[in-house]
Amino acid sequence: MSEGKKTAREIIEGYDGPAVRIMEVCGTHTHEIFRLGIRKLLPKQVELISGPGCPVCVTPVSYIDEAVYLALEKSVTICTFGDLVRVPGSKKSLADARSEGGKIHIVYSPADAEKYAKEHPEEEVVFLSVGFETTTPAGCLSVKKAKEEGITNYSMLIANKTMPQAYEALKGSADIFLYPGHVNAITGTKLCEELVQEGVSGVVAGFTAKELLTALAVALTHFQKGKPFFVNCYPRVVTEEGSKEAQRLVDTLMEACDSEWRGLGIIPGSGLRLRDEWGMYDARKKYQVPKMEGRANPACRCGDVLQGKCKPSDCKVFGKVCTPQHPVGACMVSGEGACSAYYMYGRE
Known part of the structure; x- marks a missing residue:
């Protein structure tokens, strides 16, 4: 990805546009962006938030x-x-x-x-x-x-x-969706393109450092134009169909x-x-399984994390009562969970 002679990294680090919230729908994206150190390249006005893309x-x-x-x-x-x-x-x-x-x-x-x-x-x-x-x-x-x-x-x-219905439910929770490439490899990109008509912007991203940097650079470049957009930044795997x-x-x-x-x-x-x-x-x-209501631990804020309403570190039990060894919520247990990623890579 280049803008003139700029690399994707230079576009990201040099971004001076309006504040933007980008939702990493996929838990693997959250972990890889942390692990690769990409978060450290982002200007202050670019905020990455986690979404519901961790199945566990x-x-x-x-x-x-x-x-x-x-x-x-x-x-x-x-x-x-x-x-x-x-x-x-x-x-x-x-x-x-x-x-x-x-x-x-x-x-x-x-x-x-x-x-x-x-x-x-x-x-x-x-x-x-x-x-x-x-x-x-x-x-x-x-x-x-x-x-x-x-x-x-x-x-x-x-x-x-x-995922399509989740995207609809999450409209307005972020300015840009970072769509999961492996899901779009199955579903295609038609829905993402249709969501643009509803004002939803997004880019499909792969999972390597180059692919993630490219997707973020494309997202920031298009966002500055002020119009909803969709770009498939993972064309080697993802097709329209x-x-x-x-x-x-x-x-x-x-x-x-x-x-x-x-x-x-x-x-x-x-x-x-x-x-x-x-x-x-x-x-x-x-086995005629009876209906189960299910009661989550009230101290756990996994639900808010999955909607992008808070970061894992905002939860009072994060890293204290809730750790990978003694998890209170699912987001700390899963290898794709946002709380797990923040615990491994994001604690100050």
Whole structure:
């Protein structure tokens, strides 16, 4: 990126335009911008705020309660990504459930969970399916394969979400969205382009130092022009159409539903669930999981952090009562969480 002979870094450091708030929608962006030292290059009038792009962080307390219920009351084997194990529920985390005899098995993909179910037919296996458009196709593939192989002891507890409705809910919370490149690789850029008509500006960013610097420099350059804009700064991966194959797969197995986001409440049409014909792989239906209300620790401000209303360091328990070793909220637990990033890189 250059403006005349200026590099992206020079454009960022030399920015003398109006104050601007840029929301890093993606938790990985938050961590990388901290880790690479990019925040230190920003002028005072450029503020980076965190958004809801960490799947573990936006997963509500009630979901953890459901998983604990399945582990302890239904004696199923829970297959999960490691980040979820220590996320606090209303009363217990999955780590607590494990200490009480619940079987919690760490996996690295839905395929691992489906394989575990195949190899352990004597166990009822539930995969905790959380994430956005990037990871949803893999969950669908695991269900499709389970059906093809006649595996009946496998199901998913689903908390997959879609980003478009979150963008709508967050309109006005920032001047510019730093869109997550891996999500847009699946969804394409059409929605982001349409949001410009509603006054929402944004740039799609990759994850290397060069890609992030380019995206920020482009964002600041366009912002000074005073008109809403969208630029795809990750064209080597992101196209206008996205991945049609992944979109078709998800649409075949899943349908939209209302979904609760930590901090944002219920966002209509922002969740996914298996269609009725795939219902035998829906853990809520299979085990008749009762509705859970979920009660977050009132001292935790994860909800405000996820909306960009405060920085993690503004929370009274941050770095004191709430640490990676003893997390009070999900944003400190997750490897993509804003509180985790601030704790690792941003404490003064």
